[in-house]
Amino acid sequence: MRVGGFGCVAFLQGTGFSMTERDRLGLRGLLPPNVVSSQQQIDRFMLDMQRLQKYARDGPSDTYPLAKWRILNRLHDRNETMYYKVLIDNIEEHAPIVYTPTVGLVCQNYSGLFRRPRGMYFSAEDRGEMMSMVYNWPADQVDMIVVTDGSRILGLGDLGVHGIGIAIGKLDLYVAAAGINPQRVLPVMIDVGTNNEKLLKDPLYLGLQEHRLEGEEYVAIIDEFMEAVFARWPNVIVQFEDFQSKWAFRLLQRYRKTYRMFNDDVQGTAGVAIAGLLGAVRAQGRPMLDFPKQKIVVAGAGSAGIGVVNAASRTMARMLGNNEVAFESARSQFWIVDAHGLITEERTNIDPDARPFARRKSELGHQGLSEGASLVEVVKKVKPDVILGLSAVGGLFSKEVLEALKDSSSSRPAIFAMSNPTKNAECTPEEAFSILGEKIIFASGSPFSDVDLGNGKIGHSNQGNNMYLFPGIGLGTLLSGARVISDGMLQAAAERLASYMKEEEVLEGIVYPPISRIRDITKEVAAAVVKEAVAEDLAEGYRDMDARELARLSEEETVEYVQQNMWSPVYPTIVYKKD
Ligand SMILES: NC(=O)c1ccc[n+]([C@@H]2O[C@H](COP(=O)([O-])OP(=O)(O)OC[C@H]3O[C@@H](n4cnc5c(N)ncnc54)[C@H](O)[C@@H]3O)[C@@H](O)[C@H]2O)c1
Numbered sequence: 103m104r105v106g107g108f109g110c111v112a113f114l115q116g117t118g119f120s121m122t123e124r125d126r127l128g129l130r131g132l133l134p135p136n137v138v139s140s141q142q143q144i145d146r147f148m149l150d151m152q153r154l155q156k157y158a159r160d161g162p163s164d165t166y167p168l169a170k171w172r173i174l175n176r177l178h179d180r181n182e183t184m185y186y187k188v189l190i191d192n193i194e195e196h197a198p199i200v201y202t203p204t205v206g207l208v209c210q211n212y213s214g215l216f217r218r219p220r221g222m223y224f225s226a227e228d229r230g231e232m233m234s235m236v237y238n239w240p241a242d243q244v245d246m247i248v249v250t251d252g253s254r255i256l257g258l259g260d261l262g263v264h265g266i267g268i269a270i271g272k273l274d275l276y277v278a279a280a281g282i283n284p285q286r287v288l289p290v291m292i293d294v295g296t297n298n299e300k301l302l303k304d305p306l307y308l309g310l311q312e313h314r315l316e317g318e319e320y321v322a323i324i325d326e327f328m329e330a331v332f333a334r335w336p337n338v339i340v341q342f343e344d345f346q347s348k349w350a351f352r353l354l355q356r357y358r359k360t361y362r363m364f365n366d367d368v369q370g371t372a373g374v375a376i377a378g379l380l381g382a383v384r385a386q387g388r389p390m391l392d393f394p395k396q397k398i399v400v401a402g403a404g405s406a407g408i409g410v411v412n413a414a415s416r417t418m419a420r421m422l423g424n425n426e427v428a429f430e431s432a433r434s435q436f437w438i439v440d441a442h443g444l445i446t447e448e449r450t451n452i453d454p455d456a457r458p459f460a461r462r463k464s465e466l467g468h469q470g471l472s473e474g475a476s477l478v479e480v481v482k483k484v485k486p487d488v489i490l491g492l493s494a495v496g497g498l499f500s501k502e503v504l505e506a507l508k509d510s511s512s513s514r515p516a517i518f519a520m521s522n523p524t525k526n527a528e529c530t531p532e533e534a535f536s537i538l539g540e541k542i543i544f545a546s547g548s549p550f551s552d553v554d555l556g557n558g559k560i561g562h563s564n565q566g567n568n569m570y571l572f573p574g575i576g577l578g579t580l581l582s583g584a585r586v587i588s589d590g591m592l593q594a595a596a597e598r599l600a601s602y603m604k605e606e607e608v609l610e611g612i613v614y615p616p617i618s619r620i621r622d623i624t625k626e627v628a629a630a631v632v633k634e635a636v637a638e639d640l641a642e643g644y645r646d647m648d649a650r651e652l653a654r655l656s657e658e659e660t661v662e663y664v665q666q667n668m669w670s671p672v673y674p675t676i677v678y679k680k681d
Pocket residue numbers: 254255256257258346347366367371374401402403404405406407439440441442477491492493494495498520521522523526546547548566567568569
């Protein structure tokens with residue numbers, strides 16, 4: 103068999119092809135003669151990366167992670183299997199490059215970094231064409247789409263079409279953590295223009311140089327995109343990512359009852375935050391059922407902040423009996439502060455998504471707080487157990503705010519500085535541990551190193567990022583065959599993540615697993631999602647596994663079933679003869 107030319111086949115394994123394969127595939131002479139094992143290929147690649155680090159004279163800097171990203175990206179283009187093996191085997195080192203925080207830098211520099219297209223682009227100029235355009239994608243099967251309109255990329259604002267990097271990075275984790283087959287993922291950018299004035303003037307900008315479409319015109323484009331992708335791939339799952347908040351909520355409500363979709367920033371983040379918050383309760387030596395007693399100050403009322411408060415208050419209410427009184431009691435545990443200060447009923451033009459959590463007039467007097475109170479004032483008066491930042495404002499948890507938290511009513515106050523990327527974190531672990539001491543729980547959206555506390559102890563820096571949930575939510579939905587993604591499925595995912603951490607770990611302040619365990623945690627989360635889909639009678643099965651059989655699987659068998667359906671980066675056997 104001769105398969106195509108060098109271009110098509112050689113990229114599959116590169117120098118990993120055996121001599122027999124090279125003969126049969128017409129590759130002899132087109133590759134250097136030495137046949138190397140896949141491990142040798144990886145060793146050579148890693149050596150190259152490490153050399154770069156060794157010789158970076160000024161130490162890690164922006165150029166250094168960007169150079170790493172470029173090297174990885176080139177490998178992705180040459181040999182996809184090897185790329186994912188490198189990624190999986192060295193996930194701790196490479197997740198911060200292909201994903202947060204470097205992916206943000208990549209999006210900011212995309213016009214210079216762009217080499218070859220990856221994914222699909224639907225623009226405002228493609229109106230009426232999308233149904234036929236989807237057939238230009240070469241794969242007959244697509245399991246996962248991550249779509250963005252580039253309007254709020256991490257905490258970096260509107261990056262227009264260059265936001266495609268986020269969809270690519272998220273899908274890299276779908277492959278590495280959830281074992282979704284890389285041939286079946288599709289990053290998508292919906293380019294409706296940009297309001298970023300710099301990009302509008304940039305001669306290298308890769309997208310439409312016009313202001314963003316708004317209103318019904320915008321919605322019509324997203325509608326057309328959804329109809330098109332579900333027409334071609336009826337079983338696909340669509341993850342909405344980094345849409346500005348006003349659209350994030352509206353589109354989620356518009357599609358979640360009809361399509362297999364979710365919004366990662368609203369729903370994935372909420373689950374990860376709940377798992378961490380439950381961990382913080384356990385770290386105080388208290389049962390999770392004490393969660394409804396926690397006083398939580400949230401800085402940021404966008405898609406992420408409101409998503410967290412909505413879901414966390416529902417979790418509290420469930421623990422309290424799920425009735426009206428329970429909901430009211432849960433609501434009263436949250437204080438939300440946005441760019442204009444504490445949100446109260448007295449605010450005019452209150453955002454409808456934040457309205458249910460506005461502090462009541464009747465509560466304000468005895469708390470000594472008023473509309474628009476500053477974050478530090480709120481922390482001083484409330485003495486919260488937790489401060490959680492999803493504001494995109496780096497340094498918001500200032501010395502003053504952290505000092506105020508010293509009066510927290512908790513034995514182990516928790517600081518969740520969840521904004522991304524690194525520079526947008528509300529505080530660093532060094533700042534938190536140095537002001538508040540060793541007892542605190544610290545988590546951040548972007549990775550930070552643990553802190554040496556100087557007394558032989560380590561201050562643990564947890565990464566509270568939705569990467570611990572979205573891959574499992576997607577995989578569990580795929581393998582259950584659920585037609586929609588219910589609140590129960592999302593809750594099951596969050597609870598599994600919370601229970602994944604052992605008592606000893608939590609007591610040490612470790613509320614999220616290390617990223618090296620992401621494949622295992624994703625498998626467990628996916629199994630929990632499958633089980634919940636079955637329990638809610640939403641599961642319709644996947645391939646040979648029909649809904650009835652799925653329902654018969656025990657918990658262990660469900661985990662096994664998930665494991666068996668996870669793709670691994672192993673070269674396919676093309677020629678069945680040994681050298
Ligand atoms: N760790 C994670 O997994 C995760 C997940 C989702 C989002 N995020 C991060 O959360 C951040 C916010 O995302 P979003 O979609 O909600 O953005 P957004 O822009 O919609 O919301 C930001 C919110 O912060 C508020 N804010 C601005 N300045 C403030 C200040 N000085 N004090 C208090 N609040 C202030 C704004 O009023 C707004 O309500 C981003 O940095 C994003 O990267 C992290």
